[in-house]
Amino acid sequence: MIITIAHQKGGVGKSTIAVNLAVEMELPIIDLDSQNSCYLFSRIREKNHGKPLEVYTPGNLSELKEFLRTRKGEELLIDSGGYDNDLNRYALVVSDLVITPVSPSQIEVFGLEKFLKILRKAKQYNPKLEAYVLINNADSRSLSEIRDLERFIEGEDLFQLLNSKLFRRVDFRRAYQNGLSVCEYKPNSKACRELRALIKEIKLHM
Ligand SMILES: Nc1ncnc2c1ncn2[C@@H]1O[C@H](COP(=O)(O)OP(=O)(O)OP(=O)(O)O)[C@@H](O)[C@H]1O
Numbered sequence: 001m002i003i004t005i006a007h008q009k010g011g012v013g014k015s016t017i018a019v020n021l022a023v024e025m026e027l028p029i030i031d032l033d034s035q036n037s038c039y040l041f042s043r044i045r046e047k048n049h050g051k052p053l054e055v056y057t058p059g060n061l062s063e064l065k066e067f068l069r070t071r072k073g074e075e076l077l078i079d080s081g082g083y084d085n086d087l088n089r090y091a092l093v094v095s096d097l098v099i100t101p102v103s104p105s106q107i108e109v110f111g112l113e114k115f116l117k118i119l120r121k122a123k124q125y126n127p128k129l130e131a132y133v134l135i136n137n138a139d140s141r142s143l144s145e146i147r148d149l150e151r152f153i154e155g156e157d158l159f160q161l162l163n164s165k166l167f168r169r170v171d172f173r174r175a176y177q178n179g180l181s182v183c184e185y186k187p188n189s190k191a192c193r194e195l196r197a198l199i200k201e202i203k204l205h206m
């Protein structure tokens with residue numbers, strides 16, 4: 001079972017979500033982020049807390065293929081890079097589930113339309129791929145933008161919308177800086193509650 005956090009658009013929260021899911025669901029990550037955000041997180045985590053997180057950073061497509069061959073059948077997370085290249089496309093082709101974080105604004109909807117084209121192509125090679133949009137970095141005061149985004153996604157047959165949402169919470173940034181998931185960092189926070197709800201929902205689709 002491979003879950004990929006993907007969007008060709010940068011800065012939507014892929015790595016933030018990937019590290020939080022990896023810690024809380026105890027899954028290894030394949031880090032395709034060009035800044036190696038998950039790998040760097042795991043370094044802070046190991047140094048500050050001695051807690052390991054398995055992160056693999058393939059250098060090229062054949063290394064990625066070889067890694068996936070040796071770990072066949074395992075549950076894995078992929079943090080896809082914020083651009084369209086051969087590794088990120090391959091990740092979609094081998095995934096069972098793709099989660100695309102989007103924040104509610106018109107500019108993000110345009111970005112999502114572009115990703116739909118990439119996804120449509122991936123689906124031709126991988127018809128079993130299930131694609132979900134996750135509203136992330138949402139502002140609790142922008143309910144009408146959230147509603148607009150929900151309407152756009154509901155009108156698209158390729159995607160389904162996850163009921164869970166992650167709001168803009170400073171704890172996500174601070175937890176990353178500390179090498180922790182938001183639930184390790186602040187167990188009673190809203191961010192942790194939202195993450196737990198998301199994980200519960202993801203498990204329904206696994
Ligand atoms: N729910 C959230 N609340 C607050 N800040 C967030 C949230 N999600 C993401 N961020 C912040 O947004 C920024 C971009 O997030 P992140 O690096 O995870 O995005 P990305 O999609 O992985 O980017 P890239 O495409 O460059 O790899 C970071 O500073 C991160 O802390």
Ligand SMILES: [Mg+2]
Nearest residue numbers: 014015033037
């Ligand atoms: Mg990233």
